[in-house]
Amino acid sequence: MDLHGKRVLITGANGFIGGRLAERLINEEGAYVRGLVRNEARHTPHVSEIAIGDVVDTAAVQRAIEGCDLVIHCAAMQSGRAKLDDYRRVNVEGTLNLLRAAHDAGVQRFIHISTINVHGLPPPRDAHADSPLCFTGDFYSVSKAEGERAAWQFAREHNLALTVIRPGCTYGPRSQAWTLTPLERVRHGRPVLIGDGNGICNAIYIDNLIDLILLAIKNDAAVGQAFLGTEGRGVTWREFYGAYAQMLGIQKINSMPYWFAMSVATAFELIAKLDGYPPRVARSSVNFYSHRVVFDIEKSKRLLGYTPKISFEEGMRLTHQWLVERGQLVAKSK
Numbered sequence: 001m002d003l004h005g006k007r008v009l010i011t012g013a014n015g016f017i018g019g020r021l022a023e024r025l026i027n028e029e030g031a032y033v034r035g036l037v038r039n040e041a042r043h044t045p046h047v048s049e050i051a052i053g054d055v056v057d058t059a060a061v062q063r064a065i066e067g068c069d070l071v072i073h074c075a076a077m078q079s080g081r082a083k084l085d086d087y088r089r090v091n092v093e094g095t096l097n098l099l100r101a102a103h104d105a106g107v108q109r110f111i112h113i114s115t116i117n118v119h120g121l122p123p124p125r126d127a128h129a130d131s132p133l134c135f136t137g138d139f140y141s142v143s144k145a146e147g148e149r150a151a152w153q154f155a156r157e158h159n160l161a162l163t164v165i166r167p168g169c170t171y172g173p174r175s176q177a178w179t180l181t182p183l184e185r186v187r188h189g190r191p192v193l194i195g196d197g198n199g200i201c202n203a204i205y206i207d208n209l210i211d212l213i214l215l216a217i218k219n220d221a222a223v224g225q226a227f228l229g230t231e232g233r234g235v236t237w238r239e240f241y242g243a244y245a246q247m248l249g250i251q252k253i254n255s256m257p258y259w260f261a262m263s264v265a266t267a268f269e270l271i272a273k274l275d276g277y278p279p280r281v282a283r284s285s286v287n288f289y290s291h292r293v294v295f296d297i298e299k300s301k302r303l304l305g306y307t308p309k310i311s312f313e314e315g316m317r318l319t320h321q322w323l324v325e326r327g328q329l330v331a332k333s334k
Helices: 016-029 058-065 084-105 139-158 176-187 206-218 237-248 258-275 283-290 298-304 312-326
Strands: 007-011 032-037 049-052 070-073 109-113 162-167 169-171 203-205 226-229
Touching: 007 016, 016 032, 016 206, 032 058, 049 058, 058 084, 070 084, 070 206, 084 109, 084 139, 109 139, 109 206, 139 162, 162 206, 169 176, 169 206, 176 237, 176 312, 203 206, 203 312, 206 226, 206 298, 226 298, 237 312, 258 283
Parallel strands: 007 032, 007 070, 032 049, 070 109, 109 162, 162 226, 169 203
Antiparallel strands: none
């Protein structure tokens, strides 16, 4: 698909991935981007037009999709004190709401942004883009797996051109989850590692992820396929958090033993069963930080010609530069 002059709807356009994607679609591809956001007051950079509404609001979604050639669904409920049904309402029903409206409007392509967590925590040792979905774990991961399953079923039944991208730990300028939060956790000496920190973080720099998404949009071979938004070169959590510690000039990164973390998680999960809300710490989270799986991206290379251009070291250098510009860090004297 040639994106020049195309009208693109991005849900969650004021989020980290959606915002950077909108910026590059406009500046590099010449697309017209309409951003569907819940709150106009929240900063929404680099969009051609703003549409206000929630993905669960049928009428708002229909208005937002009207006249669009392509839909990129980035919005999701990711965290917060909410029950599983609340996650499903957004991540499953909201996704189906968009798919129905996209089908009715005759859009050419639908790109669904999922997560590598749909493969389970821990994932299978040979995890790749065609590994099966897993429907156990934390509320976010379960609801995203269910939402993806529903999307595939809808696409098959209605002959909709669907592509799924499953990002890993996406860091870089403007990232809250994998830049600002890790930085503050290290700054305040919180335990961020499990055991010796040699679990694998399938990190991806934001522009490497956007490169993958753009390749998938422009390549017809991506229709009906899922791709992993990782770099195929996992770093350890000690290396990942260590990069932020180095920015801060901190030598020691705190950790907790695996057995202790699992004991705490088990206790929180027992409490969670009583109130129906997510546990403060889950066993799936402990597995997330301790597994040793590097996701295989051979499919992205073979079908799309994808190669991550920005190394981990360069990605962290660019992230550091942004943090200094934002005032989160003080520039080091030469």
